[in-house]
Amino acid sequence: MPTWLLPENIADVLPSEARKIEELRRATLDNFQLYGYELVMPPMLEYVESLLTGAGQDMDLRMFKLVDQLSGRTLGIRADMTTQVARIDAHLLNRASVTRLCYAGSVLHTRPSGFHATREPYQIGAEIYGHAGLEADAEIQELALATLALAGFPSVRLDLCHAGVLRALIENDPKAAKAEAQLFELLQAKDIPGLRELTAGFNVVTREALLALPNLYGDVETIERARLRLPKLAGVTAALDELQALIKLAGAASITIDLADLRGYHYHSGVMFAAYVPGLPNAVARGGRYDHVGEAFGRARPATGFSMDLRELSRLMPVADRKAAIRAPWGQEAALRGKIAELRRAGEVVIQSLPGHENDQDEFRFDRTLVNENGIWTLKNLG
Numbered sequence: 001m002p003t004w005l006l007p008e009n010i011a012d013v014l015p016s017e018a019r020k021i022e023e024l025r026r027a028t029l030d031n032f033q034l035y036g037y038e039l040v041m042p043p044m045l046e047y048v049e050s051l052l053t054g055a056g057q058d059m060d061l062r063m064f065k066l067v068d069q070l071s072g073r074t075l076g077i078r079a080d081m082t083t084q085v086a087r088i089d090a091h092l093l094n095r096a097s098v099t100r101l102c103y104a105g106s107v108l109h110t111r112p113s114g115f116h117a118t119r120e121p122y123q124i125g126a127e128i129y130g131h132a133g134l135e136a137d138a139e140i141q142e143l144a145l146a147t148l149a150l151a152g153f154p155s156v157r158l159d160l161c162h163a164g165v166l167r168a169l170i171e172n173d174p175k176a177a178k179a180e181a182q183l184f185e186l187l188q189a190k191d192i193p194g195l196r197e198l199t200a201g202f203n204v205v206t207r208e209a210l211l212a213l214p215n216l217y218g219d220v221e222t223i224e225r226a227r228l229r230l231p232k233l234a235g236v237t238a239a240l241d242e243l244q245a246l247i248k249l250a251g252a253a254s255i256t257i258d259l260a261d262l263r264g265y266h267y268h269s270g271v272m273f274a275a276y277v278p279g280l281p282n283a284v285a286r287g288g289r290y291d292h293v294g295e296a297f298g299r300a301r302p303a304t305g306f307s308m309d310l311r312e313l314s315r316l317m318p319v320a321d322r323k324a325a326i327r328a329p330w331g332q333e334a335a336l337r338g339k340i341a342e343l344r345r346a347g348e349v350v351i352q353s354l355p356g357h358e359n360d361q362d363e364f365r366f367d368r369t370l371v372n373e374n375g376i377w378t379l380k381n382l383g
């Protein structure tokens with residue numbers, strides 16, 4: 001095997017793609033700042049216990065682990081930055097008021113989430129801590145839509161779900177509580193035969209409700225269907241009421257409900273959403289409420305947020321036009337160097353041709369050149 005092969009679902013990002021990702025990263029972070037989100041940079045790795053705190057058992061399987069030569073303890077490489085940011089809010093900032101934080105960085109997954117999915121997504125996201133009301137969820141959804149619009153996706157469908165529905169059903173039946181992890185998996189896969197088998201010994205009300213969940217999707221009327229099909233447990237009613245209220249607050253043009261779309265992480269505790277763009281089966285952004293994570297870090301804080309993978313998003317964007325550039329000869333002459341510096345200060349790309357390498361650069365399109373006319377360096381259009 002050649003030594004330069006990369007592991008499966010791990011790839012280099014080449015110049016034109018890297019440029020697209022970087023431009024989107026800058027535009028997204030600048031936009032987050034306009035909404036008052038402060039940038040934080042959590043570490044690439046932490047002690048495993050800290051990364052797993054409040055994160056749910058699914059995180060353990062998704063995380064790469066290694067041994068720390070300094071402490072002898074096991075370290076985990078982050079698979080999701082959301083819980084790291086919750087730790088920062090809970091322990092380091094210790095603010096009582098609302099805190100808005102954002103972040104961007106690579107995460108690693110032990111297994112790809114789909115056949116072609118990368119195991120190294122570039123995660124970017126925003127989180128609000130300290131407000132339990134739906135207004136925070138509405139702001140997060142608006143921000144997710146604004147971010148997708150920046151990336152060139154103006155028509156996005158938001159799929160809403162609520163972790164409280166399954167939680168209330170599970171709390172009502174000890175047998176279901178024991179099978180929580182499997183229930184999550186089967187519901188995510190909408191695997192009705194599997195659900196039938198697993199729920200055989202559950203009480204009838206829980207069983208019927210769990211079997212109904214995969215079919216409770218569609219337009220916003222689904223909430224009314226859910227009220228009829230699901231048991232009138234306080235947790236179920238509260239969750240459906242919240243979904244209904246959020247639909248009124250959220251500005252999305254197209255909203256659907258899918259009460260079995262639990263594909264986020266197990267730490268979600270309330271309203272969850274996934275954003276879909278035309279022509280792509282996988283969600284391009286996911287988010288939701290996770291009030292219990294701060295509690296696990298010792299400071300109960302309401303929390304909601306969203307994140308997305310910039311690599312995936314930029315792959316869907318059209319290829320960017322090559323940037324116009326100016327070709328300049330190589331030279332140390334003060335007048336030439338002064339002219340080049342002046343053009344670069346004005347935002348122009350000026351590339352000095354190294355002797356013997358006058359050909360084009362892939363990422364750039366030379367449309368002008370610097371020529372010396374009677375001792376003055378002037379720009380000339382290239383045909």
Ligand SMILES: N[C@@H](Cc1c[nH]c[nH+]1)C(=O)O
Pocket residue numbers: 080081082125126127264265286287288289290304305306307
């Ligand atoms: N980090 C979650 C999405 C999220 C951000 N904040 C809350 N939820 C995910 O990757 O699915």
